[in-house]
Amino acid sequence: MSILRKPTNTDPVIEVCLTPALWYQFDYAEKNVIVIDIIRATSTITAALHHGVKRMIPVETVEEAETYLAKGYLVAGERDGYKIPHFQFGNSPYEFMSEDVKGKEIIHTTTNGTRCVLMSKGAHNIVAGSFLNLESVVEWIKAENRDTILFCAGWKDHYNMEDALYAGSVVRALSDHFQILDDATLSTKMMYRYIRANMLRSVKQAQHFKRLSKLGIEKDIKFCMSNHKYDIIPIYNGEGFVKM
Amino acid sequence: MSILRKPTNTDPVIEVCLTPALWYQFDYAEKNVIVIDIIRATSTITAALHHGVKRMIPVETVEEAETYLAKGYLVAGERDGYKIPHFQFGNSPYEFMSEDVKGKEIIHTTTNGTRCVLMSKGAHNIVAGSFLNLESVVEWIKAENRDTILFCAGWKDHYNMEDALYAGSVVRALSDHFQILDDATLSTKMMYRYIRANMLRSVKQAQHFKRLSKLGIEKDIKFCMSNHKYDIIPIYNGEGFVKM
Numbered sequence: 001m002s003i004l005r006k007p008t009n010t011d012p013v014i015e016v017c018l019t020p021a022l023w024y025q026f027d028y029a030e031k032n033v034i035v036i037d038i039i040r041a042t043s044t045i046t047a048a049l050h051h052g053v054k055r056m057i058p059v060e061t062v063e064e065a066e067t068y069l070a071k072g073y074l075v076a077g078e079r080d081g082y083k084i085p086h087f088q089f090g091n092s093p094y095e096f097m098s099e100d101v102k103g104k105e106i107i108h109t110t111t112n113g114t115r116c117v118l119m120s121k122g123a124h125n126i127v128a129g130s131f132l133n134l135e136s137v138v139e140w141i142k143a144e145n146r147d148t149i150l151f152c153a154g155w156k157d158h159y160n161m162e163d164a165l166y167a168g169s170v171v172r173a174l175s176d177h178f179q180i181l182d183d184a185t186l187s188t189k190m191m192y193r194y195i196r197a198n199m200l201r202s203v204k205q206a207q208h209f210k211r212l213s214k215l216g217i218e219k220d221i222k223f224c225m226s227n228h229k230y231d232i233i234p235i236y237n238g239e240g241f242v243k244m
Numbered sequence: 245m246s247i248l249r250k251p252t253n254t255d256p257v258i259e260v261c262l263t264p265a266l267w268y269q270f271d272y273a274e275k276n277v278i279v280i281d282i283i284r285a286t287s288t289i290t291a292a293l294h295h296g297v298k299r300m301i302p303v304e305t306v307e308e309a310e311t312y313l314a315k316g317y318l319v320a321g322e323r324d325g326y327k328i329p330h331f332q333f334g335n336s337p338y339e340f341m342s343e344d345v346k347g348k349e350i351i352h353t354t355t356n357g358t359r360c361v362l363m364s365k366g367a368h369n370i371v372a373g374s375f376l377n378l379e380s381v382v383e384w385i386k387a388e389n390r391d392t393i394l395f396c397a398g399w400k401d402h403y404n405m406e407d408a409l410y411a412g413s414v415v416r417a418l419s420d421h422f423q424i425l426d427d428a429t430l431s432t433k434m435m436y437r438y439i440r441a442n443m444l445r446s447v448k449q450a451q452h453f454k455r456l457s458k459l460g461i462e463k464d465i466k467f468c469m470s471n472h473k474y475d476i477i478p479i480y481n482g483e484g485f486v487k488m
Contacts, residue, residue: 021265021266022263022265025401158427164431182402182451183403183405183450184403186405186450186451187403190435190439190446191438
């Protein structure tokens with residue numbers, strides 16, 4: 001299709017939820033939901049499945065993850081950017097690239113992203129989006145041709161620059177096939193359009209970057225902000241994310 | 245002061261609340277609050293006071309406004325962009341420029357903006373911001389040198405393009421004197437920076453414009469989006485907005 005195509009009012013709608021605090025405004029039951037927690041949960045889920053992890057199982061609380069740990073599961077988790085000390089893994093994508101995790105199931109709890117997955121239960125499909133699999137996610141949304149919500153995890157119910165920029169990049173890529181009917185969605189598209197040439201510079205001004213770079217995870221951030229063309233779609237099967 | 249000045253961590257903080265749905269996250273008791281409802285409540289308040297209206301008194305509900313109407317007050321109001329038929333005035337800035345309203349008090353109820361004023365009660369000061377008095381508001385905030393929240397009224401608890409762009413223009417003008425500590429605030433500044441050359445074109449893509457232009461108020465919108473350099477600050481004195 002030509003990029004000059006304009007969506008009509010029979011085309012599906014694309015929407016962006018800027019923070020979980022606004023999720024109550026969305027009617028998601030019949031829609032596809034893309035959960036976005038660029039730094040780092042959905043990037044880590046994408047990288048882990050790409051590198052052979054069998055299933056990433058999101059749980060909301062540290063306590064719940066601990067019950068799995070007690071049963072012998074591999075458990076990954078962070079709070080406020082810090083690895084939970086008695087878990088085997090934190091939330092860095094680099095931790096899930098080794099032979100040791102191939103074919104394994106991993107319990108995963110994070111400050112923002114995993115919570116959004118559980119908030120989206122009941123959606124038509126729940127998919128994890130990241131720059132790592134941007135093209136694949138865009139192509140999948142297009143092929144589905146269904147109303148879609150891009151759900152930014154943000155930071156503790158606040159707006160988050162890198163999640164909004166990713167949402168904007170997806171909206172822009174879909175804007176000849178999907179209707180945009182609200183200003184929040186339009187704003188992410190406009191912002192991405194202007195900032196894309198200086199993405200990393202803009203994200204370095206963002207709070208999440210400043211917060212996390214103190215923890216020495218700049219390497220993770222650079223990885224999460226780059227497009228690695230991982231040709232996979234992590235889809236939530238009711239219990240965990242698996243390769244579609 | 246040079247525009248190359250960088251704020252330090254002893255400078256006051258500027259924050260943007262993108263929609264009333266996020267207001268609960270703000271601690272506003274000791275701060276100045278600028279209420280922003282560009283199309284049209286805060287533009288109308290600014291224009292009315294500039295043209296000699298003595299006081300614009302915001303009330304939340306149509307029913308409350310009706311009790312004032314019954315007592316003989318002049319009453320202005322809209323819901324969903326439409327003038328309330330039995331009130332003397334709607335919410336167009338042009339309605340408050342005649343000799344008839346000079347020195348008068350007017351009860352004012354609108355879908356979004358007046359509600360935010362009442363939500364801000366308890367703030368150090370509440371001021372109405374609009375493009376009409378942009379320079380004056382910026383200079384006042386600077387002179388106050390106090391933590392400030394730019395409160396975007398939005399549309400029925402949703403993000404609104406023109407309110408966010410105005411917030412961004414204020415943040416940008418203050419960014420050498422005030423600290424920016426969150427991504428929502430940073431995003432409005434970035435968006436304004438890139439869009440300012442094409443403000444009206446961008447706003448024409450926005451939902452509020454599309455919604456209201458159907459009502460034949462394009463003339464109002466153009467007025468509200470332009471900088472008329474009205475040198476006044478509408479400040480809320482506990483009952484209504486008066487000239488500072």
